[in-house]
Amino acid sequence: MPSVLIPTPLRKLTNELDTVQAAGANISELLENLDKAFPGLKNRVCDENGTVRRFVNVYVNGEDIRFLKENATEIKENDEISIVPAIAGG
Amino acid sequence: MRGSLRLPGAGFPIVVKWLKTEPLAGSELVMDKPSPFFSNLKCRECGQLYPKQAIHVCDFDFGPLEADYDYAAIKSVLTRELIESRPKSMWRYRELLPIDGEPSVGMQVGFTPLVKADRLAKALGIRELYIKNDTVNYPTLSFKDRVVSVALSRACELGFKVVACASTGNLANSVAANAASAGLKSYVLIPADLEQGKVLGSLVYGTNVISIHGAYDQVNRLCSEIAGKYGWGFVNVNLRPYYAEGSKTMGFEIAEQLGWQLPQHTVVPMASGSLLTKIHKSYKEFLELGLVEHSPFKIYGAQATGCAPISHAMKRGTDIVKPVPKPDTIAKSLAIGTPADGYYAIHSMKQTGGCAEDCTDEEIVEGIRLLAEYAGIFAETAGGVTVACAKKLIASGQIPAGDSAVLCITGHGLKTQEAINGKCGVPRTINPSLREFEEQVYNPDNASAAAQ
Numbered sequence: 122m123p124s125v126l127i128p129t130p131l132r133k134l135t136n137e138l139d140t141v142q143a144a145g146a147n148i149s150e151l152l153e154n155l156d157k158a159f160p161g162l163k164n165r166v167c168d169e170n171g172t173v174r175r176f177v178n179v180y181v182n183g184e185d186i187r188f189l190k191e192n193a194t195e196i197k198e199n200d201e202i203s204i205v206p207a208i209a210g211g
Numbered sequence: 212m213r214g215s216l217r218l219p220g221a222g223f224p225i226v227v228k229w230l231k232t233e234p235l236a237g238s239e240l241v242m243d244k245p246s247p248f249f250s251n252l253k254c255r256e257c258g259q260l261y262p263k264q265a266i267h268v269c270d271f272d273f274g275p276l277e278a279d280y281d282y283a284a285i286k287s288v289l290t291r292e293l294i295e296s297r298p299k300s301m302w303r304y305r306e307l308l309p310i311d312g313e314p315s316v317g318m319q320v321g322f323t324p325l326v327k328a329d330r331l332a333k334a335l336g337i338r339e340l341y342i343k344n345d346t347v348n349y350p351t352l353s354f355k356d357r358v359v360s361v362a363l364s365r366a367c368e369l370g371f372k373v374v375a376c377a378s379t380g381n382l383a384n385s386v387a388a389n390a391a392s393a394g395l396k397s398y399v400l401i402p403a404d405l406e407q408g409k410v411l412g413s414l415v416y417g418t419n420v421i422s423i424h425g426a427y428d429q430v431n432r433l434c435s436e437i438a439g440k441y442g443w444g445f446v447n448v449n450l451r452p453y454y455a456e457g458s459k460t461m462g463f464e465i466a467e468q469l470g471w472q473l474p475q476h477t478v479v480p481m482a483s484g485s486l487l488t489k490i491h492k493s494y495k496e497f498l499e500l501g502l503v504e505h506s507p508f509k510i511y512g513a514q515a516t517g518c519a520p521i522s523h524a525m526k527r528g529t530d531i532v533k534p535v536p537k538p539d540t541i542a543k544s545l546a547i548g549t550p551a552d553g554y555y556a557i558h559s560m561k562q563t564g565g566c567a568e569d570c571t572d573e574e575i576v577e578g579i580r581l582l583a584e585y586a587g588i589f590a591e592t593a594g595g596v597t598v599a600c601a602k603k604l605i606a607s608g609q610i611p612a613g614d615s616a617v618l619c620i621t622g623h624g625l626k627t628q629e630a631i632n633g634k635c636g637v638p639r640t641i642n643p644s645l646r647e648f649e650e651q652v653y654n655p656d657n658a659s660a661a662a663q
Contacts, residue, residue, distance in 0.1 A: 126436055126439075127439075128268075128435065128439055129266075129438075129439045129449075130266075130268050130269070130270045130273065133270070139439060139440060165270075165271065165272070165273070166273075174272060174273050175554060176256070176268065176272070176273040176274055176275060176551070177273045178432070178549065180432060183425075183429060183432070185428070185534060185536070185549065187533075187534055188534065188536045203432060203436065205432050205435045205436070206267070206268040206273050206435065207273070207275075207549065207551040
């Protein structure tokens, strides 16, 4: 099952787990399933239209889903999904 | 003097050093208790308030957290005269910076020269031009010393022993140097393809340089994951609300050095977009505090065409910043494909009536040379971007030729020598012979040779 890295701000919803397992053929399904296991999680990651929020980045094996198929990005069995708040740097 | 402070959620007292250094004039109000001026962290999106801990995003909408101040309290104490009475460093504006006690890291940072560059003004075709010259910022020759000074001072207050960053080079240099001077252990994570000057400029301080196979955005993601797992103080992750505020001091200094007035036009390089938004904030804060008079000002953002997500969004007339998957430019310090503050940078430019511009690698090199040959300032590639974009903005009339502008030059050219190596000519080599000198270099009877 794909593993999902949970950022600090969401760990209150995941019993402080930093990594959880979740099924789903694509990002949308995965977020739905995550929300069933950890109620409220999807609303934190996505806005009311189901789009990933402006200040959140979601990666599949290190690739930003904005460069893939966004919420339709397919997920395989051993993929690693990261949910990461946008951060500045330089 | 030492005190202890129990932070909510920390579960143990954090020992905070107060009065480690001599207090600044007028700072007695903030000496031995939490700052009466810096009140909370606040979500920039929904306004939710948070305690002043090592957190950087809103629990509810992931919006960035920002330092929130009691401006009425600041206004009651902060005057031009008080600021002018203090040492010439960025800490002369300390009431507007997010720490509780006295600054403990980077006391000498900032107050870099604002250079009136008449020859460059003529070359670019504008009436008056100033260079805010952070190529000589202390100690690592870039504006990043400002943000690191604040982040590490706050890191010490919060009890961190290990500090770290994701960096395109300049930040790594500054974290390494300032952590070394503060006695903090540090890790700097950088893309593997950085310029040698920036790699060496970190290694020399004895930091742990971790070079990542990947672009900056991938380094950033890894750092966010590390910060979430280990209790390190990442200056641009969990300490970001403190770090980012340091950039305001560049704007404060510009206004003060112009004789307590705002510049008509300010051109700022953009990577994440944070510096531009903070310069905008600095101008607004000075206006709110009555330290400058109201006058029209416009802020412009400059990027390299090979990584111009903010500039391209601005030119498309949208605030939706489309990330650049593979940045391709010699301006590596600006090569952030997913700029976290791009949205806010666009709104700052729009609110002030400014705009964005971008330039090619060839134009960047020309910009570096123009700044060097007409102002005597050797800037890194980001400086070349700023000058090149300013030149285009003036040529297109977006910055009127009859006006006055300030260019923010953020890092020294010795750090990015690869970008111009072989593009500035080569030295002429002769034997130690007067005859050879006169034959090959300077012949007083030959006017054209003398003019060389």
